[in-house]
Amino acid sequence: DADVTQTPRNRITKTGKRIMLECSQTKGHDRMYWYRQDPGLGLRLIYYSFDVKDINKGEISDGYSVSRQAQAKFSLSLESAIPNQTALYFCATSDPRLDTQYFGPGTRLTVL
């Protein structure tokens, strides 16, 4: 089984809808991250969390919110989706002793 899972894998929605993307991990890592990937722009950090009580904004947090329900679960919400939020979204975890990030398979989100 995959260490980092994301649901759904694909989602098509309409402008103005609320969307939640979910991430679960079995690696036992405290640190979790949400990124979006756009062609030509690379991976950009949306939010990150170092433990259940710690939530921090990344470089592009506007229009997004997150919830850390448990050590293993980190959800990303789009309160009112807009077309320029169409992108690939990745969840990642890391072990602070090694700094390496481990990524989930991604969610392809399309906002019409």
Added chain:
Amino acid sequence: EDQVTQSPEALRLQEGESSSLNCSYTVSGLRGLFWYRQDPGKGPEFLFTLYSAGEEKEKERLKATLTKKESFLHITAPKPEDSATYLCAVQETSGTYKYIFGTGTRLKVLA
């Protein structure tokens, strides 16, 4: 401004034709430099971490090297299964979280 630049954007090689990918970076202090491989429709997969200039890491046909300003990913005698996008990322010493990713090099190895 901190940044990571990868070149070339795309590279086509014949099977067995060795080459190198470049990752140049500008950060106030380098905590670590990471190489990832990303296949279409999948998340990035960790390859290497380099921490200091002069360090080298190898894995099968891949070898990563690091200087004070750039890193190279050398691919020796590539095979079609090496086709993927290779991402470089740096982590700064000033923050415990901030990873800066490059936009990647799309590698295609032709049989």
